[in-house]
Amino acid sequence: MTSVDVLPSLPPTLKGLDVVRAGDPKGNGMVLEITAASGKRVWAIGVPQPRSTSTGPTWVYVVDADGLTLIDAGGDSSKEPVQSALPLVGKRLEDAQRIVITHGHNDHDGGLGALLAASGAEVWAHELYAHLISQGSWRAHAGVNPLLRQLMPWTEEKEGHRPPGIGTDAPEWWQHHLDYLEMRRHLKVGRPLKSHDTWAGLTFLHTPGHSPDELSITMDGVVFTGDHVLPEITPHPTVEMDYPKDMPRDLRHAYPSQDQYGLQVYLKSLNTVARLDPSVLVLPAHRLYNRGRFNLLTVKRAADISGHHVRRLRRMTRKLAEQEMTLEEMTRSTFPSSKLTGGNFMAGVTEVVSHLELLLDTGDVSVTPEGKFRWHGTEKFKELVASLAS
Numbered sequence: 001m002t003s004v005d006v007l008p009s010l011p012p013t014l015k016g017l018d019v020v021r022a023g024d025p026k027g028n029g030m031v032l033e034i035t036a037a038s039g040k041r042v043w044a045i046g047v048p049q050p051r052s053t054s055t056g057p058t059w060v061y062v063v064d065a066d067g068l069t070l071i072d073a074g075g076d077s078s079k080e081p082v083q084s085a086l087p088l089v090g091k092r093l094e095d096a097q098r099i100v101i102t103h104g105h106n107d108h109d110g111g112l113g114a115l116l117a118a119s120g121a122e123v124w125a126h127e128l129y130a131h132l133i134s135q136g137s138w139r140a141h142a143g144v145n146p147l148l149r150q151l152m153p154w155t156e157e158k159e160g161h162r163p164p165g166i167g168t169d170a171p172e173w174w175q176h177h178l179d180y181l182e183m184r185r186h187l188k189v190g191r192p193l194k195s196h197d198t199w200a201g202l203t204f205l206h207t208p209g210h211s212p213d214e215l216s217i218t219m220d221g222v223v224f225t226g227d228h229v230l231p232e233i234t235p236h237p238t239v240e241m242d243y244p245k246d247m248p249r250d251l252r253h254a255y256p257s258q259d260q261y262g263l264q265v266y267l268k269s270l271n272t273v274a275r276l277d278p279s280v281l282v283l284p285a286h287r288l289y290n291r292g293r294f295n296l297l298t299v300k301r302a303a304d305i306s307g308h309h310v311r312r313l314r315r316m317t318r319k320l321a322e323q324e325m326t327l328e329e330m331t332r333s334t335f336p337s338s339k340l341t342g343g344n345f346m347a348g349v350t351e352v353v354s355h356l357e358l359l360l361d362t363g364d365v366s367v368t369p370e371g372k373f374r375w376h377g378t379e380k381f382k383e384l385v386a387s388l389a390s
């Protein structure tokens with residue numbers, strides 16, 4: 001247990017936290033046994049990410065819910081780490097009945113191909129996931145926000161083409177991405193889930209925003225939050241313009257356009273988690289453990305993330321009060337230049353866009369004919385945010 005210096009004091013909903021296998025200081029390779037107050041046990045495996053990333057390992061959770069159930073599959077090299085960890089807690093991958101995917105990002109469902117082949121498990125995911133995996137990424141069509149599309153012309157790139165500024169120095173990374181999309185195209189979702197569906201003590205809540213198909217799953221005093229609520233880092237909200245207006249084509253009636261993505265939707269979904277019982281423990285897909293420390297947070301973390309975004313909205317209007325700015329200028333004034341290198345630049349841009357979309361929706365901001373953002377001196381976003389909380 002070399003990397004674990006101090007076990008944390010446990011929140012009241014937890015009876016125990018045992019380190020089954022110590023990992024590295026970021027939690028790679030770590031295996032934990034978490035016992036809820038009810039006696040229900042959850043195992044957590046810190047699965048290393050195939051390519052370096054600042055988010056740390058993906059935490060794959062394992063529960064008994066009418067049979068062995070995995071929550072998330074990790075990235076495309078997760079089979080060996082998951083397969084070797086399970087016997088340490090008396091389980092076998094071959095016995096997995098289902099793998100529940102919290103959302104369709106490659107560090108959560110990238111390992112599905114190999115894990116399904118080894119186990120014969122079913123994929124369970126939100127019903128939007130089944131529709132999204134049949135489409136590629138960066139499939140921006142008749143966008144909901146033509147102004148921003150104009151300012152981000154690279155989103156017009158067709159599927160299979162590398163968008164400029166993303167991974168141009170990493171062809172290998174790009175090939176992995178294409179392989180990943182291909183793997184997903186052949187997946188069959190055994191049980192497409194709807195919000196509030198329940199199964200053997202698990203309740204699936206649809207919490208879109210970071211991803212349109214994001215699920216948060218409650219069970220006996222804990223909530224598995226995927227990337228919806230993370231400790232230490234603030235998850236990236238989707239931007240409206242990343243998705244075609246008819247994204248959930250066959251589910252159009254159940255999911256009207258614009259309801260599944262964008263900062264506004266994300267803030268609303270943060271409230272869904274923040275409103276759970278205050279003692280509920282968050283079990284996130286990243287940063288459960290980092291730098292020798294456990295992050296055992298309650299659902300209050302969801303409210304804190306919401307507050308972070310509201311502060312960012314306010315800061316952006318203050319900056320625009322001083323001068324009108326282009327999208328690039330806004331991005332460069334929001335993040336230090338050291339954080340805007342390589343593909344991170346695009347991540348910074350979309351973070352800023354998600355906030356600008358909300359400010360354009362409320363009418364606090366508009367775009368000048370020169371392509372600059374102008375603030376109108378109002379803060380209607382505050383009313384909007386307050387209304388999302390009610």
Ligand SMILES: [Zn+2]
Binds near residue numbers: 103210211227
């Ligand atoms: Zn994600």
